[in-house]
Amino acid sequence: MADAKSRHGCLTAWLVLMIVTNSGIALVYLLVYLLGTEAIRQSLNVPGWAFPVLIVCSLFNLVCAVALFRWKKWGFWGFCGSSAVALVVNLSVGIPIGSVLQGLVGVILLYGLLQIGKENNSMQLTDSAPQLMPKLFAHCSSVECGEGQLKVEVDP
Numbered sequence: 001m002a003d004a005k006s007r008h009g010c011l012t013a014w015l016v017l018m019i020v021t022n023s024g025i026a027l028v029y030l031l032v033y034l035l036g037t038e039a040i041r042q043s044l045n046v047p048g049w050a051f052p053v054l055i056v057c058s059l060f061n062l063v064c065a066v067a068l069f070r071w072k073k074w075g076f077w078g079f080c081g082s083s084a085v086a087l088v089v090n091l092s093v094g095i096p097i098g099s100v101l102q103g104l105v106g107v108i109l110l111y112g113l114l115q116i117g118k119e120n121n122s123m124q125l126t127d128s129a130p131q132l133m134p135k136l137f138a139h140c141s142s143v144e145c146g147e148g149q150l151k152v153e154v155d156p
Contacts, residue, residue: 011113018065018079018106026058046093053089057082068114076114083107 032044033051060082067075083104090100 008113008116010116014110014113015065015069018110019062022058022061022065026055026062029055029058050089050093054086057086057089076110079110080107 029051033055061079064075064078064082067078083106087100087103090103091097
């Protein structure tokens with residue numbers, strides 16, 4: 001078992017956070033959809049079709065996080081896809097573009113955490129993958145993870 005893969009602690013913490021968060025979000029959406037009165041749904045100004053789509057996205061994100069725990073590359077791409085669907089849904093229900101784009105931070109952080117360790121990173125993405133992270137973090141002087149916190153320092 002000399003070839004056993006090792007996962008960085010920050011990535012493990014992020015995957016656990018993804019599992020807990022997406023489980024909670026799916027539950028909240030489900031409760032609002034099933035038990036919420038029509039008045040609550042109307043006050044949120046969300047069409048009826050949006051809740052089922054967001055429930056499916058949250059549950060799919062949960063499946064993708066478990067897949068990443070099991071070293072399945074499709075988990076990352078599935079997370080990207082469901083984030084794109086959630087982005088479209090959020091834009092269509094009238095959430096401001098700035099808030100919607102903040103939802104992509106999770107994808108960027110996941111990608112960055114998967115790249116920790118350079119040659120021995122947790123997931124080697126294919127050559128066809130967008131080379132976005134080097135550009136995004138070109139001005140970062142350090143990225144540290146410890147004691148449940150992620151710290152990114154940016155060059156002035």
